[in-house]
Amino acid sequence: MSVIIGVDPHKASHTAVALDDREKPLGQRRIRAGQNQAEELLKWAVEFPERSWAIESAGGLGYLLSQQLVAAGEAVFDVPATLASRVRVLGTGRSNKNDPNDATSVAVAALRSPGLRQVSAVGHSEILRLLAKRNTDIGNLRCQAVERVHALVAELSGGGIDKELYASDLQRFLDHFVPATEAERIRVELVAELLEDIRRLDAQLKASRRRIRDAVRASGSSVTEIFGVGPIIAAMLIGYSGEIRRFASGDRYAAYNGTAPVEFSSGGRVAHRLSRRGNRHLNHAIHMAAICQLRQSHSEGRAYFDRRVAEGKTKREALRALKRHLSNAVYRHLVADAGRVAAAAR
Numbered sequence: 001m002s003v004i005i006g007v008d009p010h011k012a013s014h015t016a017v018a019l020d021d022r023e024k025p026l027g028q029r030r031i032r033a034g035q036n037q038a039e040e041l042l043k044w045a046v047e048f049p050e051r052s053w054a055i056e057s058a059g060g061l062g063y064l065l066s067q068q069l070v071a072a073g074e075a076v077f078d079v080p081a082t083l084a085s086r087v088r089v090l091g092t093g094r095s096n097k098n099d100p101n102d103a104t105s106v107a108v109a110a111l112r113s114p115g116l117r118q119v120s121a122v123g124h125s126e127i128l129r130l131l132a133k134r135n136t137d138i139g140n141l142r143c144q145a146v147e148r149v150h151a152l153v154a155e156l157s158g159g160g161i162d163k164e165l166y167a168s169d170l171q172r173f174l175d176h177f178v179p180a181t182e183a184e185r186i187r188v189e190l191v192a193e194l195l196e197d198i199r200r201l202d203a204q205l206k207a208s209r210r211r212i213r214d215a216v217r218a219s220g221s222s223v224t225e226i227f228g229v230g231p232i233i234a235a236m237l238i239g240y241s242g243e244i245r246r247f248a249s250g251d252r253y254a255a256y257n258g259t260a261p262v263e264f265s266s267g268g269r270v271a272h273r274l275s276r277r278g279n280r281h282l283n284h285a286i287h288m289a290a291i292c293q294l295r296q297s298h299s300e301g302r303a304y305f306d307r308r309v310a311e312g313k314t315k316r317e318a319l320r321a322l323k324r325h326l327s328n329a330v331y332r333h334l335v336a337d338a339g340r341v342a343a344a345a346r
Contacts, residue, residue: 005018007041010033017104027044142198219238223333225333229289262275293326
């Protein structure tokens with residue numbers, strides 16, 4: 001008998017509910033999250049030999065548990081939280097919000113949705129995703145520090161520093177500015193502290209970029225052959241795409257990264273609009289590659305953009321078309337990379 005085990009993961013505990021293929025409950029178990037969490041669940045599930053697991057948000061709170069189960073040879077499927085929530089609300093008798101009902105909804109969602117992503121052991125793409133996320137976080141912290149410095153300097157000197165701020169510019173300002181009041185002295189001290197933060201973050205960014213460059217080179221990916229895709233953007237594309245073979249076509253991939261337009265029709269009027277769905281990190285990476293191509297008159301992307309404008313598209317529509325064109329190119333490169341890795345593993 002085929003059994004699906006739905007798991008509602010939390011930081012402190014995990015709740016599992018087993019259902020047969022007719023959605024009949026066969027048992028449930030709640031365990032504490034800890035070093036032996038996977039072993040405890042497997043020990044409980046031994047009475048269901050033909051089993052598979054459905055874990056809500058296997059890339060979030062359920063990440064560690066799902067990877068532990070995959071390492072143990074189990075079949076694990078990732079159930080999006082929105083899908084499980086929809087099942088819980090619409091399913092009779094499961095509208096109450098509690099862990100057993102949530103786990104049951106996860107299992108039902110897995111039974112009714114055969115196209116769910118099967119979780120696999122993390123590979124090089126996960127390394128690049130982590131490095132890309134860390135690089136973005138460092139960049140955001142530096143932007144925050146620079147914004148605070150601009151605000152403080154504007155309160156010390158008319159006009160402040162009216163250009164992109166570098167540590168050398170700030171040091172030059174501090175060397176020549178003499179505070180006249182106690183409030184100005186405190187502001188100067190805060191600017192000096194933020195200057196140290198910026199220098200530290202600059203060093204971290206430099207190290208992060210070097211680490212990403214080495215990791216992308218080690219991956220052997222061909223995605224950097226696309227005009228405008230350097231190591232940072234490549235790390236985002238590879239890392240946030242994950243296992244590319246889970247996308248059956250370039251259209252599916254475009255829907256995932258948000259470059260596929262969304263139909264917006266009513267009656268006899270058929271229209272499409274910009275998609276706000278999908279992975280925004282991937283969408284941002286493709287957008288940056290598109291902008292890089294637009295700025296270079298000799299690039300294929302610029303020629304594609306100009307051709308679309310000549311056909312009557314607005315510049316925004318042409319940019320969206322270019323992003324979709326780049327999405328297809330990225331998909332082809334990632335699929336080819338995956339094929340080479342699979343061939344080498346044989």
